[in-house]
Amino acid sequence: MMLPKKPLNQMLPVRFRNGEQIRQFSKPCVRCGHMLNARDMRGAARLIDDHLAISVNARCPQCGESFGVACIVDNQKRVRRVLVPALLFGWYLRSLPPQRGEDGRMHSGEPAEPAPAMELPEAPAAQPLAPPAPQPRDVERAEEAVGRYQGQPIPAWVKVDGQTFTFERVAPGGKPRPGEFLLDDCLIYRLGH
Ligand SMILES: [Zn+2]
Structure with missing residues (x-):
């Protein structure tokens, strides 16, 4: 009507x-x-x-x-x-119906108007999901071996990013302590001579 x-x-x-x-x-x-x-x-x-x-x-x-x-x-x-x-x-x-509840869109040929901005709570700052991946380190192995472990030579020392670590011990799956470096997941080297 x-x-x-x-x-x-x-x-x-x-x-x-x-x-x-x-x-x-x-x-x-x-x-x-x-x-x-x-x-x-x-x-x-x-x-x-x-x-x-x-x-x-x-x-x-x-x-x-x-x-x-x-x-x-x-x-x-x-x-x-x-x-x-x-x-x-x-x-x-x-x-259009005379009552309220008018949600109709205009078919006017004009681009649709964006909906009024809604008051949204501020999005929380993005939390890093994981610590950044460790940088690949530049590791140089000594030619000189102090022994063998599982058929592989144990380098007497390694240079990691320019710092020299000397062989300390064999520790399969070991975790290096501060000042130590873990090579091939089984050889622990200590900083300095
Ligand atoms: Zn006139």
Whole structure:
């Protein structure tokens, strides 16, 4: 069921959720430039998704020109033209159910407006999931062997990033203490000579 066309001034003011209000709507006459106000316009004005959609026929009291006005006013009172013909847009607005709960999207040919920003709690700062991987270290093995372990020679010393470690003990799966270096997961070297 279509709502009847009404003078626009009877549909104002319209209040947005942020408290802004549209009390008056004016538009210069396309022919003579006389400033028309809401009293000179008839049609439909609906609040949809916190945007005021207006589709009216304006009639200039000065020169008698009549013309369509179709636009959307956002809750900052910025006015945008609607690119579908005013007739269709007005039909669309007046065919919407008169009750609240207006979640309909405008099929206006305009890009959809992003939803109002929601107050979201600040995302917690990202926690590193794992400590950074150890840097690959530059390990130089001595040619001189002090023995063999599981068939492999045990280098007498190793140079790790320029620091010399001397062989200390065999420790399969051992954990190096401070000042020690674990080679091949089984040989412990100690810093210094
Ligand atoms: Zn005029």
